[in-house]
Amino acid sequence: MWVSRALGGVAIAAFFMGAAAQGAERQARAGAEAPPAYTELDVPYVQTPGAVVARMLELADVQASDFVYDLGSGDGRIAIAAVRDRGAKGAFGVEIDPRLVDEARANAERAGVSGRVSFEVQDLFTTDFSRASVVTMYLLPDVNLKLRPTLLGMPAGTRVVSHQFDMGDWAPDLHERQGRRNLYLWVVPARLHGKWTLQQGQGDDLTLEFDQRYQRFEGAASGGAARYQIRDGWIRGNEIHFQLYKESGVHHYAGRVEGDAILPLAGWGGEEGWRARRQ
Ligand SMILES: C[S@@+](CC[C@H](N)C(=O)[O-])C[C@H]1O[C@@H](n2cnc3c(N)ncnc32)[C@H](O)[C@@H]1O
Known part of the structure; x- marks a missing residue:
């Protein structure tokens, strides 16, 4: 369960508190709805601020030729911005919470990009994201580590951007701080074995x-x-x-x-x- 893992570090505990606050806010907005089932999630729902979304897509140099996958897409903001603001040819958001998928689809509709962005209720660990040229994520350290072998197996040149958490000893090609936030970029390297x-x-x-x-x-x-x-x-x-x-x-x-x-x-x-x- 992610809660016990989250207690391991100050940064992650802060992440948890932020998630709880956002959960309460969402619940208030949704009236009598049951609280999000955080304990079933690998990562709680916490939004990436708009300016950070913009910078993540800039670091990945998202262009018209790119197809972007956001793993754990929340309200869809990263996938939507990739298409709307960077002109990516398409984007896909994988999200395990069906209510967030509904919210993301409505947001894409409102942004006028629903033809090029889609969201599905899926577990990010069983999703095939091999067609992505850019992968974005705002997850947790151990989730990043579990995804690492899959990411390293993607075609050379695939860009991976993570908000806040790194990939253990896979050093990023670029790391920058925005206040207390960390942004990381990796470019999947060609495999030279043999x-x-x-x-x-x-x-x-x-x-x-x-x-x-x-x-x-x-x-x-x-x-x-x-x-x-x-x-x-x-x-x-x-x-x-x-x-x-x-x-x-x-x-x-x-x-x-x-x-x-x-x-x-x-x-x-x-x-x-x-x-x-x-x-
Ligand atoms: C920290 S939020 C990030 C949301 C969005 N990407 C953003 O940056 O604003 C992580 C998201 O991952 C989702 N999530 C957690 N476990 C998941 C899983 N196993 N498969 C797919 N999504 C998951 C949560 O519901 C949550 O919306």
Whole structure:
């Protein structure tokens, strides 16, 4: 139950108190309605303020080509703003409380975007959000951690924005504070596991082995008797950068992962005339 988990930290306790206040307010608005069944929720209902919604969508750089999923969509504000204010081609809100889904649908109707935004009563843990190019969330630390493997399995370049809570040791690509609020952005990194063959000019091929940890990696390059270190590797979506330490000096590689190939990235001034393919 989330209540016992919530008592673990001051920030989360504050979150709980805010939720209780909002719950009471909603109940008052709804007259005799029963209170929301918070104990059945993985996360209580607390709204993200409008300015924070706007900043979350800005950090994710939501554009017309994006499809946004808000996990635990509440009154629909993030999904609606993605379409109305950022021109996303579509958005989907997953929410377990049916009354909030009704409220979100009415809000989308009022905002004139109901053709491009939909809301469904679903459990976010069983929802397939693989078609999202942007995932937004205002959940809780352990819920984020449970979602992490799924998020890391999404196509490279998918953006994930979280209001308030992080992803444990998956460091964000960007973290900013807005007063007492925290906003986090992750860009799902390409997966480099396995061996790659690096071909360059007339030189001998090298086998690259990467040791990746989220957006960072190091590794080794070998060919014949040669063995070189790969250092300072970083990934942003499909874009990768690393340094190869050879006798001739430090060589910078900037590339783009395209399926089973890595191709040089123009305009970075690093090595040219190379390509790598997955073995
Ligand atoms: C903190 S609120 C965030 C609401 C909205 N995204 C926002 O930022 O304003 C979390 C929402 O997640 C919903 N929720 C909790 N557990 C859920 C679950 N297992 N599946 C789907 N939604 C859930 C709650 O009902 C609540 O509306």
